[in-house]
Amino acid sequence: MFTDMVGYTASTQANEARTLELLREQEKLVRPLLKTHKGREIKSMGDGFLVEFDSALKAIQCAVDIQRRIYERNAQPGLAPFQIRIGIHLGDVEQRGTDILGDAVNIAARLEPIAEPGGICVSGAVHEQVWNKISDKLEKLLPKALKGLQVPIDIYRVVLPWTVEERTSPSSGPTRLAVLPFANISPDPKDEYFADGLTEELITVLSQLRELRVIARTSVTPYKSTSKGVAQIGAELGVDSVLEGSVRKAGDELRITVQLIDVGTQEHTWANTYDRKLEKVFAIQADIARQVAEALRIRLRAAEEARLESRPPVRPESYLAYLRGRTLMHDPTQPALESAKQAFELAISLDPNNAPAHSGLSDVIRTIGWWYSAVPREEWDPICRRLVTRAIELDPNLAEAHASLGEILATDHEYVSAEKEFKLALSLNPSYSLAHNWYAGWLAVLGRTEEALREFSLAEGADPSWSYNLLYYALLLLWRGRPDEALAKIEKMGREESFGEAYHAGLACYHLARSDLPRALQEFDAWAEKTTEPRWRPLLQSLSYALTGKTEQSRALLRQEETLPALPGLQWIIAEIYCELGDLDECFRWMDKTTNLLMFVFDPRLEPARRDPRYQAFLRKWKLA
Numbered sequence: 001m002f003t004d005m006v007g008y009t010a011s012t013q014a015n016e017a018r019t020l021e022l023l024r025e026q027e028k029l030v031r032p033l034l035k036t037h038k039g040r041e042i043k044s045m046g047d048g049f050l051v052e053f054d055s056a057l058k059a060i061q062c063a064v065d066i067q068r069r070i071y072e073r074n075a076q077p078g079l080a081p082f083q084i085r086i087g088i089h090l091g092d093v094e095q096r097g098t099d100i101l102g103d104a105v106n107i108a109a110r111l112e113p114i115a116e117p118g119g120i121c122v123s124g125a126v127h128e129q130v131w132n133k134i135s136d137k138l139e140k141l142l143p144k145a146l147k148g149l150q151v152p153i154d155i156y157r158v159v160l161p162w163t164v165e166e167r168t169s170p171s172s173g174p175t176r177l178a179v180l181p182f183a184n185i186s187p188d189p190k191d192e193y194f195a196d197g198l199t200e201e202l203i204t205v206l207s208q209l210r211e212l213r214v215i216a217r218t219s220v221t222p223y224k225s226t227s228k229g230v231a232q233i234g235a236e237l238g239v240d241s242v243l244e245g246s247v248r249k250a251g252d253e254l255r256i257t258v259q260l261i262d263v264g265t266q267e268h269t270w271a272n273t274y275d276r277k278l279e280k281v282f283a284i285q286a287d288i289a290r291q292v293a294e295a296l297r298i299r300l301r302a303a304e305e306a307r308l309e310s311r312p313p314v315r316p317e318s319y320l321a322y323l324r325g326r327t328l329m330h331d332p333t334q335p336a337l338e339s340a341k342q343a344f345e346l347a348i349s350l351d352p353n354n355a356p357a358h359s360g361l362s363d364v365i366r367t368i369g370w371w372y373s374a375v376p377r378e379e380w381d382p383i384c385r386r387l388v389t390r391a392i393e394l395d396p397n398l399a400e401a402h403a404s405l406g407e408i409l410a411t412d413h414e415y416v417s418a419e420k421e422f423k424l425a426l427s428l429n430p431s432y433s434l435a436h437n438w439y440a441g442w443l444a445v446l447g448r449t450e451e452a453l454r455e456f457s458l459a460e461g462a463d464p465s466w467s468y469n470l471l472y473y474a475l476l477l478l479w480r481g482r483p484d485e486a487l488a489k490i491e492k493m494g495r496e497e498s499f500g501e502a503y504h505a506g507l508a509c510y511h512l513a514r515s516d517l518p519r520a521l522q523e524f525d526a527w528a529e530k531t532t533e534p535r536w537r538p539l540l541q542s543l544s545y546a547l548t549g550k551t552e553q554s555r556a557l558l559r560q561e562e563t564l565p566a567l568p569g570l571q572w573i574i575a576e577i578y579c580e581l582g583d584l585d586e587c588f589r590w591m592d593k594t595t596n597l598l599m600f601v602f603d604p605r606l607e608p609a610r611r612d613p614r615y616q617a618f619l620r621k622w623k624l625a
Contacts, residue, residue, distance in 0.1 A: 001039065001049075001050070001051040001052075001053065001059050001062070001063060001086060001087070001088045001108065002048065002049070002050055002051075002086070002087045002088075002108045002109050002111070002112040003030065003048045003049045003051075003066070003084050003085070003086050003112070004045075004047060004048035004084060004085050004112050004113070005022075005023065005026060005047035005048060005082060005083075005084050006082070006083040006084060006085060006117040006118075018080065018522055018526075022080060022082045023046075023047060025073075025082070026047075026070075026082060026084065027044070029066070029069055029070065029073065030049065030066055030084075033062060033065050033066050033069065034049070034051055034062065036062075036065070037053070037058050037059075037061055037062035037065065038053065038054065038058055039051040039052065039053050039058070039059070039062055040052045040053070042098070042099060042100055043098075043099065048084070048112075050100075050105070050108075050109075052093070052100060055129075056088070056090045056122075056125075056126045056129040056130050057129065057130050057133055057134070059088050059126070060088060060120070060122065060126065060130050060134060060158065061134070063086045063088060063120045063158070064120065064134075064136060064158060064160065066084070066086065067084075067086065067118055067119070067120060067160060068160070068162070070082070070083065070084065070118065071118065071160075071162050074491060075491075080507070080519075081491055081494055083117040083118040083495070084117075084118070085112050085113065085115040085116070085117060085118075085119060085120075085121075086112060086115060086119070086120045086121070087108050087109065087110070087111030087112030087113075087114070087115060087120075087121050087122075088108060088111065088120065088121070088122045088123070088126050089104055089107040089108040089111060089122070089123040089125065089126060090104070090123065090125040090126050090129060091103065091104025091107065091125065092104055093105055107123060107146060107153070108123075110146040110147055111123060111146075111155065114141070114155060114227065115157065116157070116228075117495060118160075118495070119157060119158070119160070120157065120158040120160070121141075121155055121156065121157050121158075122138070122155075122156050122157075122158065123153055123154065123155065123156075124153055124154030124155070124156070126156075127140075127154065127156045136158050136159060136160065136161070137158075137159040138156040138157070138158060138159070139156060139157050139159050139229060139231050139232055140154065140155070140156050140229065141155045141156065141157055141227055141228060141229050141232070155227075157232060159232075159235070174210070174211050174212055174213045174430075175211060175212055175213070175240050175241070175296050175298060176212075176213045176214075176215070176237075176238060176239040176240050176241075177206065177212055177213070177214050177215070177239055177240065177241050177242070177243060177292070177296070178214070178215040178219075178220055178223075178233065178234070178237045178239045178241075178242050178243070179199055179202050179203045179206065179214060179215070179220060179242075179243045179244075180199075180220055180223050180224075180233070180242055180243065180244040181195070181196065181199050181220060181221060181223065181224040182195045182196075182198055182199045182202075182244070182245050182246055182247050182256075183195065183225075183245070183246040183247070184196075184246070184247060185246050185247070185248045186247070186248050186249045186250065187248075187250055188249075191249045193323060193324050193327040193328075194247065194249050194320065194323055195246075195247045196323075196327045197322075197323030197324070197326055197327050198247055198256070198281075198323070199217065199220075200217050200326060200327075201285060201323070202243070202285055202288060202289075203215075203216065203217055203220075203431075204399075204400075204429065205285045205286070205288075205289050205308070206243075206288075206289055206292060207399075207429045207430065207431035207432060208289075208304060208307060208308075208397075208399070208428060208429050209289065209293060209298060209300065209304055210301065210304070210430055211298045211299065212292075212293070212296070212298055212431075213430065213431050213461065213462065214431045214462070215237050215239060215431075215462065215463065215464070216431070216433045216462050216463035216466065217330070218330075218433075218463050218465055218466045219237060219463050219464050219465035219466065220237070221330075222465065229266075230242050230261050230263055230266050231263060231266060233263075234263030234264075235263075237464060238461075238464065239263060240262070240263055240264070240296075241260055241261060241262055241263060241269070241296060242260075242261045242263060243258065243259070243260050243261075243288075243292065244258075244259060244261065245257050245258040245259060249278070252277055252278040252279070252316060253275075253277065253278070254274065254275070254276050254277065254278055254280075254281065254284070255273065255274070255275050256273070256274045256276075256284055257271075257272075257273045257274075258271065258272055258273075258274075258288055259271040260291075260292055260295050260296075269295045269296075270291055270292065270294075270295040272288075272291065274287075278316040278319070278320075279313075279316050281316075281319065282311050282313070282314075286308040286309065286311070289308055290308070307397050307428075310397065311395070312353060312355060312394060312395050314351055314353070314354045314356075315350055315351040315354075317350050317351075318346075318347045318348075318350035318351035318354045318357065319347070319351075319354070321343050321344070321346040321347035321350060321357070322343070322344065322347040322354060322356055322357045322360065324340075324343040325339075325340045325341075325342075325343030325344040325347060325357070325360050325361075325364070326340075326356075326360055328340035328343060329360065329363070329364055329367075332367075332371075332532065333532065334368070334371075334372045337364055337367055337368050337372070338368070340360070340364045341361065341364045341365065341368065344357045344358075344360045344361035344364060345361060347360075348361065353394055354394075355390075355391045355392075355394035355395035355398050355401070356391070356395075356398065356400070358387045358388065358390050358391035358394065358401070359387070359388055359391040359398060359400050359401040359404060360400075361387050362383075362384040362385075362387035362388040362391070362401075362404055363384075363400075363404055365380055365383060365384055365387070366380070366381075366384045366404075366408075368380075369381070369384075369568070370567070370568050370569045371533065371567060371569045372567070373565075373567075374565030374566070374567075376566075377568055381408065381411075381412075384404075384408060385405070385408050388401050388404045388405045388408065389405065392405065397428055398428075399424075399425045399426075399428035399429035399432050399435065400425070400429075400432070402421045402422075402424045402425035402428065402435075403421065403422060403425035403426075403432060403434060403435035403438060405421045406418045406419070406420075406421030406422040406425060406435070406438065406439070407438045409421060410438075410442045411595050413622055413623045415442065415446060415623070418442065419439075419442075422435055422438065422439040422442075423439075426439070431462045432462070433458075433459040433460075433462035433463035433466060433469065434459075436455045436456070436458045436459035436462065436469075437455070437456065437459040437466075437468075437469045437472070439455050440452045440453075440454075440455035440456045440459065440472070440473075441472065441598055443455060444476055444598055444601070444602070445597045445598060445601055445624065446624070449476070449480060452476060453473070453476060453477070453480075456469060456472065456473035456476065457473070459473075460473060467493050467500065467501075467502035467503065468502055470489045470490070470492060470493045470502070470506075471489075471490075471493065471502045471505060471506050472598065473489050474486040474487075474489035474490050474493070474506050474509075474510070475506070475509055475598070475602075476598070476602065477489065478509065478510060478513050479513070479602040479603060479604065480602075483510070483513070483514065486506075486510060487510060489506070490503065490506035490507055490510055493506055500530055501527060501530040501531050501532070504523045504524075504526040504527040504530055505523075505527050507519075507523040507526075508520050508523035508524045508526075508527055511523060512547075512605065513604065517547060517548075520547070521544055521547065521548070524540050524543065524544050525540075525544070527540055528540040528541065535561070535564065535567065535570060536570070538557045538560060538561065539557070539558075539561065539570065539573050539574065539577070540573075541557060542554045542555075542557035542558055542561075542577050543573065543576070543577050543580065545557070546577050546580035546581050547580060551581060554577065554580075554581060555581070558574060558577060558578070561574065566593070568593070568594065568595060569596075571590050571593045571594040571596075572590075572591075572594040572596040572599050572600070574590045575587050575588075575589075575590035575591045575594060575600070575609075576599060576603070576605070576606060578590060579605070579606050579608060579609050580605065582608070584608065584609055584612050584614075587609050588609070588612070588614050588618065591609070591618055592618070592621070597622065597624075600618075
């Protein structure tokens, strides 16, 4: 048996002291269980163990016990979670001193990384010995060639009961479907964007069916080229069925192969191959939607059938440029967003009637303006509104455009009109997670907290792995006095994004709200290490200084920020730092510049600002008094 701590190297680089403490906790937890199950510890490799057992059954019972104890430990409030992977193989070994060597050891070492965080993978040899002796299900994965072995071996994962319990139950409500990333088998590898874009387009088209809930792109992208089986993917995403396929593009010729698989039986319920011209791609998508609906016994309403038929035609070269832009937009870095902007602009120049390209261009200009551009919002915001309004004129059924218009209207204090747009967007696409998230944020600001929590929950159901929805969902739960539920969302963030930026941001806020300043400061440091935006780092350091009474150091970093171009996405944290410093004049000066109101309305640490008479003037400005 090989064990390994997930993310040990990266975690050490982010915060060595905390990681070493977690490592010691892991050792204290694991070693007694090895003894209980009569495992012989051969050696410890720093962040893991090599262990020998006299039976495969004892090894797998030990592994399950270890993962159960770690799961129970991580569920305790206030503890930084950790996870390990475990691989088990059965075979002969050579004893050499206190060590063991041989192919059996190497195979166990190769199986361990295949396991999911908190999971167990075993070889076919182990499966033969234990399949009828343990209560936990063993699920076969795709055969995989391991390094050093010429022939792929059978691999199984242990389906641990608590991982199944955590998944969204597909048994109630609308049928749930995941569209896995389509494989690109085109002669030109550069056509990868077309396969990715087509996947997203199919998600959008299928999401328009009211009796279907389709998982968003963010949550299915990690399954690209995965070795996980359909049953495992279905359990992790909480879906009834999986749609997968491949696309081959050669010039304007397309071959699209699609198959629908039932998660429960793992049988194909429908499959087809389409050989068409690129200009017929909308007709292919519409037919796939109809066939999937029929296979899943979903009744298409007349309005849904009409929408499938009424998509405005787009010139093929414009459509390709649009797909390239939409794919690039999922990379949040400035170069990728600038390239996406150019692709959308090209798509519109090639076909001025391309409605999705207008909506996409509005979204990307807004994102660049929010996080990267020194251009004042007063200049780019009207451009975004014109673009998205034009998109709706070209295609009144474009849910993405209605949601984007709703966000623009809400930011401009037009709440009644904004709510109409959000509701219309969600009636057109009930699975549009971003619309649920935007709507939730504004409902919270308007004081409709329970409705906001419901919308955050619906956004999570549509996109289970989207860390920033989980972050704001957790923060609202935390600020409404539900810390245990908040921590559960934060821990899920850690599992989904491997302890990334949003995870550390969530933990920092959690510990701060619980008055655990030392742990909050650790998480602020980890957040600063993980952030992809360099300008966050001095601001997080300034906040840490403010929290520890280092007033001058905090102010020095804020003065440095004043010399740089203003970015709307950063202004709320500057206001919060000034509040921590007790400088409410500067706090309100920066509050007047931001549109991120959730923090100011709910965060308990901003209570001094809310008690100030100027806060009511601030609310009146936003038409919220």
